[in-house]
Amino acid sequence: NAGVTQTPKFRILKIGQSMTLQCTQDMNHNYMYWYRQDPGMGLKLIYYSVGAGITDKGEVPNGYNVSRSTTEDFPLRLELAAPSQTSVYFCASSYPQGGYTFGSGTRLTVV
Amino acid sequence: KNEVEQSPQNLTAQEGEFITINCSYSVGISALHWLQQHPGGGIVSLFMLSSGKKKHGRLIATINIQEKHSSLHITASHPRDSAVYICAVRSAGSGGSNYKLTFGKGTLLTVNP
Numbered sequence: 208n209a210g211v212t213q214t215p216k217f218r219i220l221k222i223g224q225s226m227t228l229q230c231t232q233d234m235n236h237n238y239m240y241w242y243r244q245d246p247g248m249g250l251k252l253i254y255y256s257v258g259a260g261i262t263d264k265g266e267v268p269n270g271y272n273v274s275r276s277t278t279e280d281f282p283l284r285l286e287l288a289a290p291s292q293t294s295v296y297f298c299a300s301s302y303p304q305g306g307y308t309f310g311s312g313t314r315l316t317v318v
Numbered sequence: 319k320n321e322v323e324q325s326p327q328n329l330t331a332q333e334g335e336f337i338t339i340n341c342s343y344s345v346g347i348s349a350l351h352w353l354q355q356h357p358g359g360g361i362v363s364l365f366m367l368s369s370g371k372k373k374h375g376r377l378i379a380t381i382n383i384q385e386k387h388s389s390l391h392i393t394a395s396h397p398r399d400s401a402v403y404i405c406a407v408r409s410a411g412s413g414g415s416n417y418k419l420t421f422g423k424g425t426l427l428t429v430n431p
Contacts, residue, residue: 240418247423248423249322249404249406249420249421249422249423249424250404250406250419250421251421252418252419255418265418297360297361299361304348304349305366306351306363306366307351307353307363307419308363309353309360309361309362309363310360311359311360312359312360312361
């Protein structure tokens with residue numbers, strides 16, 4: 208049982224470049240989330256999805272986009288990377304009232 | 319003011335000591351989560367609580383809904399318990415927001431041998 212799989216684990220981007228962070232879950236969870244974790248701060252919600260074809264903004268959506276074409280996959284797209292997007296990104300999934308399962312994280316540096 | 323406050327921010331203990339980490343929140347909740355994150359590592363869910371007390375091995379989590387307070391206890395602490403412990407709450411209420419979590423900033427626990 209793989210749980211939530213995130214790729215890549217590490218990435219260095221130059222300012223203005225774009226990339227997609229991949230997230231896949233095999234637990235048939237309806238809900239999926241993208242969070243970012245900055246030093247000394249609690250995790251902040253970027254985007255979330257309550258099912259295939261449905262996505263919505265979280266607290267800090269600017270500079271990001273998502274899609275949810277299947278139950279399993281929830282990729283996060285960074286367009287025109289900026290130094291402020293240097294962070295650790297976590298994907299997670301859950302049932303509506305259930306516990307969360309987190310991916311192992313993606314450490315992104317924008318230089 | 320953050321909706322979820324943890325204390326202490328940092329905690330250093332000797333192996334074998336009893337550890338308590340506290341979490342206070344200001345909103346009505348439907349559940350509270352305790353999470354563990356090892357340095358440079360992923361996040362693992364330890365407990366999900368809506369009332370009372372849960373125990374798993376040397377870890378015990380309690381919640382007092384009326385006082386809006388939860389504690390995570392570690393008995394007979396060990397160096398491998400060294401990690402950041404994060405409290406997160408799921409707000410109460412219906413509709414589209416009651417499955418999202420609000421996180422505390424975490425408590426960094428270091429257990430020395």
